[in-house]
Amino acid sequence: MADRRVVAELDCSQLHDALPGFAPAGNGLLRNSSSTQLHDLQFWEKTINLKIREREIVSVGRDPASNNLIIDNPYVSRNHFQIYSVIYDEDTQYGYGELPMVYVQDCQSLEGTFVNERRIGSKAQGHTPGYLLNHGDKIEIRPYWKFHVNLWNMPVTRRAWPKIQINETHIFRDRYIIFDRRLGNGSVGTVHLALKVRSNRQVACKIHDLDKLRSLKGQQQTVRRVNDESDILAKLHHPNILRFEYAYRSRHTLYTFIELATGGDLFSTVLFHEDSFPATLAQLIVYQIVRAIRHLHRQNLTHRDLKPENIFFADGPSGQGRVIMGDLGFATGTD
Structure with a gap:
């Protein structure tokens, strides 16, 4: 210890x-x-x-x-x-x-x-x-x-919000507030902590700068993919699939508000248990993953990017709560 x-x-x-x-x-x-x-x-x-x-x-x-x-x-x-x-x-x-x-x-x-x-x-x-x-x-x-x-290791940072995004976020500020706190930083966007105003509940917000993506050579497919993920999440309703909250799409930016998974991902859960991951817990996790996959298949969708970093937990950090499958950016139809 x-x-x-x-x-x-x-x-x-x-x-x-x-x-x-x-x-x-x-x-x-x-x-x-x-x-x-x-x-x-x-x-x-x-x-x-x-x-x-x-x-x-x-x-x-x-x-x-x-x-x-x-x-x-x-x-x-x-x-x-x-x-x-x-x-x-x-x-x-x-x-x-x-x-x-x-x-x-x-x-x-x-x-x-x-x-x-x-x-x-x-x-x-x-x-x-x-x-x-x-x-x-x-x-x-x-x-x-x-x-x-x-939390002395946390850097004190302020995001330099583009003027366009400042104006856009005011459109839905009575429903959702986006904070400077960055939860993730990907190649095609960032994930920020946000708040659902009515319920005082924390959520995550994926922000994609569509103007920037369009300006990059060979990124048209990426633009379609981030738009598709938001549309797919909006249509899926299952306890083991990341819950869609709200989306706002302008000509310049896509904001997708989703459930905040507070239990980490499968990789962090394995780290928490160190060398003694219980077999019964593994069975429970796999069972819920299979339920999520089955629901996707019934909607004629395949995930195509299933890995520990895309399996999340609603509560943490032991992995005993609800399992959530996320990151559907590569999901495609099976028809």
């Missing part, structure tokens, strides 16, 4: 002893370890720095048997939220497209988990996927506990 890289830190704090109209906050925060003694007040702290390491799940809640950080207070659920990371490249040097993705996921807590004043999950909302964190984000368990997120 000592050789696992630290991918994030949480500065955890209990801000008050009591607030008007609320029950007292309690003793504070307790880091779970073999020497933890719940009834010894010297172990409880008002502030704790918690390190998040790759291939680890760090959980926060009231139950000392199942959490790394314990908060003994009825405002906190037995299992309140968890933090995990997705590593896409084991030998990463933290370049673009290689940064660890660090997520917080609410565990259907009674009072909910908040990020930057927005509720990202609760028992009333049911099962919710992980929420991708940025450097400086603030997680809250209300009313007393805050967790400041430190």
Whole structure:
């Protein structure tokens, strides 16, 4: 465990002893370890720095048997939220497209988990996927506990948006907001983090500069392919195929909003399990892949680019959730 890289830190704090109209906050925060003694007040702290390491799940809640950080207070659920990371490249040097993705996921807590004043999950909302964190984000368990997120390896960048794209994104800004955070950088486009305004849910947005593609020699087929992928996704509805959200196509740019797969891809899931990938889990994954392929074939489509990097997971990072087949850019009809 000592050789696992630290991918994030949480500065955890209990801000008050009591607030008007609320029950007292309690003793504070307790880091779970073999020497933890719940009834010894010297172990409880008002502030704790918690390190998040790759291939680890760090959980926060009231139950000392199942959490790394314990908060003994009825405002906190037995299992309140968890933090995990997705590593896409084991030998990463933290370049673009290689940064660890660090997520917080609410565990259907009674009072909910908040990020930057927005509720990202609760028992009333049911099962919710992980929420991708940025450097400086603030997680809250209300009313007393805050967790400041430190992702020191994340470069602070601002995308230089072309004027045309600035004007275009204002057309659908009441429905979707695109952030500077880049999730992927391909040869024919970029993938950015975005937000579905009505549901406050994170999604991904593929942006293709059609003007640039048309100006490159021999790229007419690529233009057709990126347009075809958006059209194909819009027609497919299956739990094991990447969910299409919305698309906006102008003469200059194609914006395709799709489900954000918060569990990584098949390659990152294999890395998470290291040398002990369970056979039963492999069977479950293959079963769901076959279901997706069967649905494609029933729609007279073939994928033609099936590989671990195109198999994603709705939740992470263990691979036990819903499998999602993505990247249908090479899909073609079978007729």
